[in-house]
Amino acid sequence: MFDVDKIRKDFPIFKNDPGLVYFDSAATSFKPQCVIDAVNDFYTRHTANIHRGDYDNSFIVSKDYDDTRKVVSKLLHNDDPDQIVFTAGATASLNLVAYGYFLDHLKEGDVILLTLAEHASNILPWFEVAKKTKARIEYIPLNEDGTFNIDNYKECLDKYNVRAVSLPYVSNVLGYINPIKEICALAHEKGALVNADGAQAVPHIKVDVMDLDVDFLGFSAHKMLGPSGIGVLYAKKKLLEETTPMMNGGGANARFNKDGEVILKEIPVRFEAGTPNIEGVLGLKKACEYLMDLGMDNIRKHDDEIVRYLIGKLSTLDNVKIYNPRSECSIVAFNVEGIFAQDVGSYLNSLGIAVRTGNHCAKVIDNIIGTTETIRASVYLYNTKEEADKLYGAIRDVTLEKCIGAII
Amino acid sequence: MIFDDNLKRSILLDHYQNPHNKGLVDDERYHLIHNASESCIDDIKVQMLMEEGKVKDVRFDGVGCTICFASTSIMSDLIKGKSKEEALDIINNYYNMIEEKDYDPDLLEEANAFDTLSKQANRIKCGTIGIHAMEDLIKSYDGQ
Numbered sequence: 001m002f003d004v005d006k007i008r009k010d011f012p013i014f015k016n017d018p019g020l021v022y023f024d025s026a027a028t029s030f031k032p033q034c035v036i037d038a039v040n041d042f043y044t045r046h047t048a049n050i051h052r053g054d055y056d057n058s059f060i061v062s063k064d065y066d067d068t069r070k071v072v073s074k075l076l077h078n079d080d081p082d083q084i085v086f087t088a089g090a091t092a093s094l095n096l097v098a099y100g101y102f103l104d105h106l107k108e109g110d111v112i113l114l115t116l117a118e119h120a121s122n123i124l125p126w127f128e129v130a131k132k133t134k135a136r137i138e139y140i141p142l143n144e145d146g147t148f149n150i151d152n153y154k155e156c157l158d159k160y161n162v163r164a165v166s167l168p169y170v171s172n173v174l175g176y177i178n179p180i181k182e183i184c185a186l187a188h189e190k191g192a193l194v195n196a197d198g199a200q201a202v203p204h205i206k207v208d209v210m211d212l213d214v215d216f217l218g219f220s221a222h223k224m225l226g227p228s229g230i231g232v233l234y235a236k237k238k239l240l241e242e243t244t245p246m247m248n249g250g251g252a253n254a255r256f257n258k259d260g261e262v263i264l265k266e267i268p269v270r271f272e273a274g275t276p277n278i279e280g281v282l283g284l285k286k287a288c289e290y291l292m293d294l295g296m297d298n299i300r301k302h303d304d305e306i307v308r309y310l311i312g313k314l315s316t317l318d319n320v321k322i323y324n325p326r327s328e329c330s331i332v333a334f335n336v337e338g339i340f341a342q343d344v345g346s347y348l349n350s351l352g353i354a355v356r357t358g359n360h361c362a363k364v365i366d367n368i369i370g371t372t373e374t375i376r377a378s379v380y381l382y383n384t385k386e387e388a389d390k391l392y393g394a395i396r397d398v399t400l401e402k403c404i405g406a407i408i
Numbered sequence: 409m410i411f412d413d414n415l416k417r418s419i420l421l422d423h424y425q426n427p428h429n430k431g432l433v434d435d436e437r438y439h440l441i442h443n444a445s446e447s448c449i450d451d452i453k454v455q456m457l458m459e460e461g462k463v464k465d466v467r468f469d470g471v472g473c474t475i476c477f478a479s480t481s482i483m484s485d486l487i488k489g490k491s492k493e494e495a496l497d498i499i500n501n502y503y504n505m506i507e508e509k510d511y512d513p514d515l516l517e518e519a520n521a522f523d524t525l526s527k528q529a530n531r532i533k534c535g536t537i538g539i540h541a542m543e544d545l546i547k548s549y550d551g552q
């Protein structure tokens with residue numbers, strides 16, 4: 001039984017800021033007490049470096065750290081914990097894929113396939129890789145409503161010498177779920193590899209990397225109840241073996257001498273040079289456990305119920321344009337006619353309602369939905385219909401004058 | 409000159425809905441600056457004509473939020489006809505107001521409507537993007 005009132009009790013922010021209506025979990029999520037405790041415990045009870053000390057605290061922390069790979073694997077339905085690399089977050093994961101793997105595996109004439117609904121972190125590293133390898137970037141044309149078009153994708157695969165496909169699993173602007181399984185199968189037929197940005201997917205839906213057969217999948221802990229500054233790259237082991245670490249140093253080498261001969265440590269620790277974000281990893285472990293206790297299918301059902309409810313309410317308003325009425329995952333993108341998104345955002349803020357306005361790091365999406373700026377309300381497992389009612393009421397009553405009044 | 413909130417609201421609404429000096433001119437004597445915010449929608453072009461050390465004309469156009477358009481419109485009125493030094497003085501007093509430093513409200517006239525903008529950290533850029541362009545345009549005439 002998914003009991004949202006009970007869940008909210010696990011999140012101290014609701015006690016500390018009872019009036020806050022938070023619809024910006026796609027930017028970052030709130031943290032349950034168990035995650036905060038895990039981080040705190042590292043600082044107050046079990047401070048130690050990992051894999052270095054011959055004493056109890058180091059053993060305890062090292063075990064917890066290593067166990068996190070197993071817990072993350074369980075969440076992702078991954079059968080080999082060595083395929084879990086800890087990174088600084090989704091952006092770092094993506095950069096490791098682009099620079100660590102594809103820089104060495106692309107050449108002139110090769111094509112990197114992207115879409116126009118991308119977060120900056122899934123475009124900018126590829127620009128750089130394309131420049132350095134002389135590979136070319138092509139964009140898969142989307143449907144008019146911003147959804148993925150599998151026929152267009154197939155056409156791109158036939159037309160170009162595609163070596164890399166990089167896509168969000170769930171779009172951070174429109175909340176559409178891309179058919180990653182089918183995308184991977186088609187890419188693999190052509191010998192291309194698929195990188196999926198899981199930042200908006202892993203917190204919200206059941207992700208099964210084995211079933212998807214995805215080659216790379218990165219995500220951040222902070223969007224899924226975990227701490228900031230920590231994330232994961234899942235990658236197939238044979239690809240990790242061909243990936244060059246972006247950082248070298250302590251913890252990543254097994255042996256080296258002054259002549260520059262280095263034997264790197266095994267996978268995945270060779271990608272985690274230096275003392276890692278230990279408390280972040282321990283917090284991530286608790287976050288994964290918390291999500292699995294609730295059940296990803298239950299979370300998705302709840303998110304979806306609130307999204308459908310909010311879209312239903314907002315679509316009764318004549319002055320509101322919703323860009324993703326068929327949103328599949330946690331995000332509602334809309335605008336109020338005649339008022340700039342950011343002005344509405346300031347007004348909502350004056351009522352204690354937090355949303356994101358702007359282009360959500362997807363600078364090229366205006367080619368798809370005809371606007372650069374939207375108001376984005378994103379839903380997570382602690383949001384309620386009462387909160388959706390408050391947002392709806394505020395949007396129903398908003399005027400340009402009220403927006404200005406909220407700013408000055 | 410301190411305004412009450414109603415007056416502030418109506419000043420901003422008026423300048424947003426009927427901006428002054430809006431629309432660019434095709435005249436190569438004018439200098440032009442294009443300023444776009446990396447964090448929001450504001451994307452405006454500002455033109456200026458200076459002659460004999462005076463701001464003869466200011467024009468602007470583009471897309472922007474209420475704060476961006478209203479502040480640009482108000483400042484264009486304020487500095488038109490002023491000498492370079494007077495115009496820069498007005499602009500500096502405006503910056504001081506936004507940064508909560510000492511300033512002379514008498515110089516700012518309708519721009520006093522922004523005297524609490526400093527409390528809205530994420531909107532300060534909106535309220536200065538056009539004004540920064542004007543400052544740079546004035547300086548662009550140096551040595552000519």
